[in-house]
Every structure is written in structure tokens, then in C-alpha cells.
Amino acid sequence: MYKTKEDVLQAVNEYDVKFIRTQFTDTFGAIKSWAIPSEDLSDAFSEGIMFDGSSIEGFTRIEESDMMLMPDPSTFRILPWRPKEGSVARLLGDVKLPDGSPFIGDPRYVLKQAIEEAKSEGYTMNVGPELEFFVFKLDENNNPTTNLTDEGGYFDFAPLDRAQDMRRDIDYALEHMGFKLEASHHEVAPSQHEIDFRFGDVLSTADNVVTFKYVVKSIASHRGYYATFMPKPLYGVNGSGMHANQSLMTSDGQNAFYDPEGENQLSQTARYYVGGLLNHIKEFTAVTNPLVNSYKRLVPGYEAPIYITWSDRNRSSLIRIPATRGKGTRVELRCPDPTCNPYLAFALMLKAGLNGIKNEIDPGDPTSRNIFNLTPEERKDMGIGSLPANLKEALDYMSNSEFVKETLGDHLFEHYIAGKIAEWDDYKAQVHPWEVDAYLGKF
Template identity: 80%
Template sequence: MKIENKYQTKEDVLQAVTENDVKFIRTQFTDIMGMIKSWAIPSEDLEDAFNDGVMFDGSSIEGFARIEESDMILMPDPSTFRVLPWRPSEGAVARIIGDIKMPDGTPFEGDPRYVLKKTIAEAAELGYNMDVGPELEFFLFKLDEHGNPTTELTDTGGYFDFAPLDKAQDVRRAIDFALEDTGFKLEASHHEVAPSQHEINFRFGDVLTTADNVITFKYVVKSIATHHGYYATFMPKPLYGVNGSGMHSNQSLTDKNGNNVFYDPETPNGLSDTARYYIGGLLDHISEFTAITNPTVNSYKRLVPGYEAPIYITWSDSNRSSLIRIPATRGKGTRVELRCPDPACNPYLAFALMLSAGLNGIKNKTDPGDSVKRNIFELTETEKKDMGIYSLPGNLREAIDAMKNSDFVRQTVGDHLFENYLCAKTKEWDNYKARVHQWELDTYLGIL
């Protein structure tokens, strides 16, 4: 069952504002990096905001606009309205996500949410709707005496561990309750493999709702953790020597009648040709948009052999060493799991590129090759070469270069976002490359 939303119109929202005694609305959107931008308006101004939008200065937002063309408008989307459960019940505070428009009312091409909406429309023209179920992992660390985040562990638990090993179970339970109060339908909440690492899975939904929910999920998790004296981080690899945090993305396509087009009971593995072509499209383009699914220097500290990292560009219906895995469920639950994305990504852009790549595969009937049955982690370099198995980009610089040469990514995200994203990421890499890191001091200072 998909996520259902009780807010569909501005009238629904205005009624909820009255019923819940909401005094302030935090209007939100994301910049090209997926960072939340927000400001509050009084609840009595919300109706005007629905009608006319809220003006803001886009020149102050990463990758948005130049000074001479800075005026922009946020148009609230009623379906994203949520009352924040950790705020006071009297004089409550709510949140609403919006679409970014130019002063003349046209969509702003650099708005990540618009990029996803545009890709959804392209899928609809082909007769498809995309559903996504992401699995976000995160770490809970202690705060220091000044309230700043540390990497001090909150527990030494492992996969599915419970108290006393999972000492942060109380704060995770508080996060679960807050998520449910915010409208999430949770499917699993548990300790992950690494110490102080957690995963909370929520029910899949249509791709736009799910992208909004990823933004909301991170916002809720961080807020509740802070209220309990913890710091929640979605940094992909905050600790050396243990597993990093991923955002495995389960995806499927349905037709106009709601039928899962990835399922074919007549094939040996239950996968349709449409599913195979979709997989082929993902494999064909993934290196070109790894800079978006894995957007930071730190992302590539997770994508290394030895920590169950999905770095090999293959697919499998039997093991987890491939980049793409096909979970065993068939029928309505038939889905493709892309395992490389991490929770630092901008979900609007990441999902748009996944969908666009899959659609390209369907349109071009891209053959993904045979499912890889062997554990790739156990293969030698020669065996991998003989099998035609290649890896994702090894660092952010390689990912930037792959994206820079991609007509596919440029076409999907548009010129404005393409150029600004690459510019920002190149600066990030150059800054990292010029820094002297502790490893260099530990390794070289005493001997050279």
C-alpha cells in the first residue's frame, strides 16, 4: 500500500491550520545541493501565499540566480503541508514545501523539484508512473558541552541489536513517533551494522511524494535527535573502518491502470522485458550521474571494497555485491534496487536521473546482460576484467569528469542546473585537494 496524503487542496490546509492552532508556517525548498532553505510566515498570510506566492532573493541561494535576476517566487504545494509534532501544541508550527517560479509565473529551470516534475511528465507520456522506496541510514553521535557534533559513539551495537547494546533506542523510538505524527507509514526501524548507525524505512510512494518525504525525513530525524541531545548525521562515511550510510533506492514503474510493468509471470525470474531494459538504462548511465547520487568527497570513502559497498556496475537477482539487486518479491512488489546512492544526495535530482536513465533503457531496449550470480567481492581483478565488470567512479573528481561529458545528464537536469552543479562540485574538489589532511601528517611528518 502506498503513502496516502490527506492534504490535497489549499482549503484542506487552511482548515488544518485552524484545527491545529498553527501560528507559523515554515515555507521550504531545496537548493541544487539538496540543502533545505526555509523562512517562516504567519499563518494568516498563508492564503495569500497560496494565491500569489512568497517573494524571495534567489541570488543568495547556491546555484540559483545572479544579482540582476534575483527575484523569485515560492508557490506552496498543499500536499506537502505537515504540522511539526515536536513544536508546542498551542501556537503550533507547520511546514510546507513549494515550487520555485520566476516573477512572470514560469517555472525556474534550476529548481530541483521542477526537474523531477519534468521527468515525471516525460514518463507519463510513455504511460508510466514511478514508485520509489528509499532506505536511509544515518549515525547518531553525541554532542559536546557546547552543543557541537562529535563522532563519539552512542553505542557499540550491530545489525538488529537491541538494548543494552543499542543504547540510542529511546531516541530512535522518539524519531519513529515523530515521523508517524508527520504522516509517515513506517515499515522498519532498527540498528544498522556499524556502531551508532540506524535505519528507518518508510512506505514507498510516487516519486515526487517520496522525494518530498526524504527531505522531511532528514529534517525530522535531525530535529528530534537534537531535542534529545544527540546529533544525527547523513554523512556517508563519518567513521573509518566500519560501514558507511547508504540510501538504497527501490523503484518500479506502473502503467495507467496501476499494474507493475516490471513483473512478468511467464519469465523464469519473473522480470519483464521492460524491467530488463530499465536495468540496462540504469547501468548504461549510472557513472554519468554518480556525482549526483554520491555528491560529496566523503561519498567515495563509502564506495570502497570491503564494506558491502555497491561499486560494481552489474545487476543480480541473487546477491548484494552488484550495483543493482532485484529483491525476491514478485507481483506488485517487483522492483529494482539501486544500491549506490547515499543520503547526502539531492533526492529530486537523484530520482529524476534514475527515472530518466530507466526510460532511456526502455526506449532504446538496452540489454543489461546476464544477472551476475557470483559474489563479485571474491573475484580477482583478472576475473572481473574477463567478465566485463567495471567500477563506479573512484572519487568525486572522476565522477565530475564523467558528468561533465554527459549529454544525458545535461538534457535531464537542464543547462542551468548542470553548469551550476558542476561549478560547485569542482570548487569542492579543488578545496579538498589543496588541504593537508591528518592522515598525511600522521604518515609523513615524522619520517620526512
Template identity: 55%
Template sequence: MGRGKILSYQSDKEELLRKVEEMDIEFIHLQFTDIMGIMKNVSITAEQLEKALDGKIMFDGSSIDGFVRIEESDMYLKPDLSTFTVFPWTNFHKEARLICDIYKMDGTPFEGCPRNTLKKVLKEAEEMGYVMKVGPECEFFMFHTDEKGNPSLETHDDAGYFDLAPIDLGGNARNEMTITLKQMGFKIETSHHEAAPGQHEIDFEYDDALLTADNIMTFKMVVRIIAQRNGLHATFMPKPKFGINGSGMHLNLSLSTLDCKNAFYDENNDLKLSEIAYHFLGGLMKHARGYTALTNPIINSYKRLVPGYEAPVLIAWSASNRSPLIRIPAERGMGTRIELRSPDPSANPYLALAVTLKAGLDGIKNKIQPPEQVTSNVYEMETDEIKERGIERLPINLYEAIKELSKDEVIKSSLGEHIYKRFIESALYEWKDYSRYISPWELDRYLRKF
């Protein structure tokens, strides 16, 4: 079996080298993602590709935030051949990319690589008989830039949900993004203007979790590049402007059995949900406060998670309304899924999927039952009713989320010691820096008053 894999890799490698030569590709970008979800890139010429495919391209891991100390800095990039994609926007020379896993000098996977972290939890799911499927809903804003190309907060339209041209002035840029993504192999489902001025959404097809995480990173890169080519700045910052809806990244989650059946579907149940689905839901709810630091990892994330702007606040679920943390969309059969509505697009997709899967698997292992569903609008619930029903709320800021993560051993175990420590260090540094900053809001409110 192992020999078969070697032969398959060798033939795939030879086929890729042949393809690069035939297409006259000059540069290949070796891409990977750091702990905070920022894409990194090492560019090589086509002549160096075989060396890269043999895992011999080294880089200084101590120069990447959260990776390693300087005395243990040498790291290797191991390309995933299935991620080879040609960039369709290059004019003067052809360029392509490969997404890489990070390996240590001794040839073992680096525990600080977010892609390796997701693979580890996916392997745990596979050993339990499941494959995770994910469909993301990525929202983003597009703003005008100034004469120097710096982003402003001036939107290019005053359109709203599902509006179209001439009000939706970003429609041309969004169409170009959609065409580019399709050229790169994406299967686009919908593309539309979102609720806030300058806000957009492009949804792509539900797929295996690792491919989806790769696709989210590629999607963000393409959106920003195409926006720039149209004289706009695209941002995945969750809440760039006060008083309007923020950008979310709802995750539609399901498990398939190894024989490709939807493990969440049971036609004999009242909601046509299986016990596996209820237990997965129970795990997601039990660990919601623990994984929020990963699904909403920056200071600004918590400016979105407030009442009144369609983002979830309370840890509740429903099959009939969109106000709680978790919704069960109406589709059944192979489309049965759980929609987690709290994540935002600043999240590292590899880590966000790893922790949500781990939470759900814990629910399955320990047969965690979710509380009774909430059918009313949770935004309109009185405090007494919330207390009476024992409904918890999501953390209100990054510091609270970090504290909750530190108490959740299940979520910490999914990250591993290295990523957990480095993530906490980075988040605490950001929180302390933010806590010392004197904002314009404070000056406007207090300077003359006191």
C-alpha cells in the same frame, strides 16, 4: 478540464485556510531544497498564508547557492497544498509546513528548482505510460555532542545489525523519531540498528517518486531535530568514521502502468521480470558512471564506495546476492522492483530520482539489454575476471564522477543546462578545495618520513 483544476485548487485552498484557523496554527514554514540538497525555509505567520497560497511570497534567489545571479534574483515560492503538515514537536505555539516549488517573475517554473526538475522527468515517464514508484532505505549515524552542543565522533553504543536495548542506546531516540514521523503521516515499515556502532535505519513505505523525494527531505529534518532533543547529533554524512560501514540510501525502484499494474513483472519470464524491467535495468547500468555524481555528490561519498564495507564498487547486477551495484529483491507481483545500492543520503533526492529515472527511461526507449547477471561475490573477483567479463567500476572519487557526468548527454539533459552548470561549478569548487587541504593523515604519514 482546466476550469475544474482551478475550482479544485480554490476549494483546497479555502479548506487549508479553514484548517489552519481551527487548529490555531501560528507559523507556517515554506520549505524548498537547493541544488546541493540542503533544505531552505521561509517562515510566515498564519495571517500571510493566503498570500503564500496565491504564490505572492518572494525571496532573493541570488542568496541561495546555485540559483541565480543578483541581477535576476527575484523568485516566488509556490506551495504544494498536498504537503501541508503540522509539526508535532512544538510546545508553546503550533507550527506547520508547506513544501514549495520555485517560480520565476514571469510565472514560469524555475529551471534551477530540483523539485521542478524531477517533475519534468516524471512527466516524460507519464507520457510513455509509466509512474515511478520508490522505496528508500535511509541510514544515518547518531553521535554524542560536547558541552557546547558540537558533534563528536563518539557513538552512543557498540551495537550491531538488528541489536536491541540495552546495547542499542539509540533505541529510545529512534522510537521517538518513528512516532513523530507517524504523526506527520509517514507509514513506517521497519526501524532498527544498522551494522556499525551508532548507525540506524528507518524505512518508510514505497510511494510515488515526488512524494518519496519530499518524504526523504522531511525524514532528514525530523531525524536531526529529534536527535538534538535527545542530546545527540544525527548525520547523513556517508562515511563519518574510518574502518566501519558507511551510510547508504538504497533506492527500490519500479514503474507502474497508468492502470496501476507493475510494469516490471512478467510471470512468464524465468526471473519473472518483464522486458521493460530488463531495459530499465540496462539503462541504469549504461548510465551508472554518468549519474553517480548526483547519487553520491560529495567528497566523502567515495570513502563509502570501497571494497569490504558492503557498498557497491562494480557495475553489475544480480538476483541472488547483495555485492553488485543492482540487486533484484525476491518479491514478485506488485512488489517487483530493482534495488539500486550506490546512492547515499547526502544526495539531493529530487535530482537523484530524476537522473535514475531518466537512465531507466533511456533504457526502455532504446531497448538496452543489461549484461549477464553476476551470481558470485564481486568483492572476491580477480582483476582478470573483471576485465574478461567487461565489468566497469563506479567512479573512485568526485572528480572522476564529474568527468563522467560531463560526458553523459542523457543525464545532463535530465538536469537541464542551469542545474548541470551550477552543480558542476559547486562540485569542482569542493574538489579543488579538498585537493589543496593538508589532512592529518598526510602529516602522520609524511612529516617525519621525508
């Protein structure tokens, strides 16, 4: 694709790009964007684009608000659903202070720091995420509803999957933008879909997750639908996850998780990496599963993992080792959902795995039994713990975690927790329809 400023400027001229949407994410992963005319792009690469950081969630105070975005030329993509003449492109970038130094509260900077630590240990990280989402109808005023677009199920095709044309448009757009797709299909729940990326380096993949959500929502809107990554928009059906397949590559290009002589052809490095994830997962669940609604998905009975175990095949475990071996040997963390900030989530996964390797944390034996069928007493006897039951519990674990604080940095750590505690306090003060239905007629 594009590597340098000159590559981008040439493409802007060749494809008649008139506007560039510059983008970054706030602390919680929401896309922030504004458009600049193409004639200003050269200066933007050299001098950055100034903006007011005090208006961005979790960034900074008003008295120190001046910030700038430095576009990353490797993220330049033309938006294929926009007009061919006078086309529109997008650029992601790094948030800097006015003197050009990195802003420590920039989620992309946090991931870059974790990447540098891995590099110093002789590793690079690859990630292949599997993102699920729902597509619903709009009402007569074009407001989103939870009205289904289909009654399809897993791998269903037309007529049950009525949104397949929209999903095809998304696939074409993503491929046009340089994505390598592994799979695209209808998921288990009605109106639910999944698109999987081919694994790639962790920074590009995090950028791609941000872009993916933007593309899905944009094309769904153009088609007259509403796409949502809300983890559990419907009661009684499966929620939406973002399973994260991850591996480490050595400096000579070998998969550090593969050992043809190891048990199940897994290296000791892979086992320690799994041990690190299991050891720290409660501490960063508030990042991988960041909403009050995230914990409505993490309940028994809907395939979402809630028990802290690992397995080579068992899909009831939090961590699964898919059957592929060799270059494709990988660890699949199954709890994250697509509302997480991918930069922070991937940074914490990587650092947890590195801690496991560095401290030789043994994950114990893999669990072969279906954990959902075990009684509480059996799980207790087997030493099987659970993920936090709600956002408040997850925030309590995170607040006491030196590991998460070190990974995110003081600024982002404190702002993240403060913002999420405010969200929880607002939620618990509300009177919800279930309470009215359950109690109003009884008391």
C-alpha cells in the same frame, strides 16, 4: 492528507497553527526555510512568497534574483515535536519566476519534468528509499562529535542500542506526519540506524526524503544528540547509504516490472530499465554520491556496491532485484547515499530507466558470484566495470554526459558541476591528518 488550499487553511485553524515553515532545496539538496505567520498563508497560496534567489547555492545571479515560492498544499504537515498550542507546520513548494513561470534551476521542477516524460510513455514511478544515518554525542558546548552513543550492531536492541528511544520518537513523528514506514532498526555499524519508507509516488517520496532528514536532525537535537547523514564519518566501519527501490506502474495500475511468464518472473521492461541504469550510472554518480566523502564509503569490504553489475539476489551487485514478486517487484539501486538531492537523483534514475526501455538496452546476464572475491583479472575478463573512484572522476563523467545535461537542463547542470569542482579543488588543496601522520616523521 491535504489536497487543496482550503484543506490546509482549515487545518491551520483546527490545530491552532501559528507559524508555517516554508521550505525548498537548493541545487545540492540543502533545505532552505523561513517562517511566515499563519494569517499570511492564504495570500502565500495565491501570490507566492518572494525571496532573493541570488543568495541560494546554484540558483541565479544577483541581477536576476527575484523569485517566489508557491506552496504545494499536499506537503502541509504539522511538526509533532513542537508545542500543541501555537503549533508549527511546514510546507514545501515550487520555485517560480516573478511572472509565475517555473524556475528551470529548481530541483523539484527537474523531477516533475521527468515524471511528465514517464507519463507520456504510459508509466508512473514508485520509489521506496532506505536511509541510514549515524547518531553521535555532543560536546560540552553542544558541538557535534564522532563519539559513539552505543556499541550496537545489526538489529541490536537495548542495552547495546542506547539511542532506541530517540529512534522511536522519530518513528512516531514520521507516522504522525503521514509516513508509512517499512522498518526501523539499528544498522551494522555502532551508532548507525536505518529507517525505510514504504514505496510511494516519486514526487511525494522525494518530498519525504527532504522531510525525513529534517525530522531526524530536529528530534536528535531535542534528545541531546547529533544525527548526521554523512556517508562515511568513521574509518573502519560501514558507511551510510540510501538504497533506492524503484518500480514503474502502468496506466491500468499494473507493475510493469512483473511478468509471471518471464525469466525469474521479471518483465522485459524491467530488464531494459536495469540496462538503462547500468548504462548511465557513471554519468550521474556525482549526483547520487555528491560529496568528496561519498567515495570513502564506496570501497571494497564494507558492503557498499562499487562494481557495475546486477543480480536477483547478490548484494555485492550495484543493482539487486529483491525476491518479492507481483505488485512488489522492484529494482534496488544500492549506490546512492543520503546526502544526495533526492529530486535530482530520482529524476536521473527515472530517465536512465526510460532510456533503457526506449532503446532496449539489454543488461546482460545477472551476476551470481560474490564480486568482492573476484580478482581484478577475473573482473576484467567478465567485463565488470567500476563506479568512479572519487568525486573528480565522477564529475569528469558527468561533464561529458549529454544525458545528464538533458535531464537537469543547462542551468542546473552547469551550476552543479561548477559548485562541485570548487568543492573538489578546496579538498585537494588541504593537508589532511593522514598525510601528516604518514609522512611527517619519514621525510
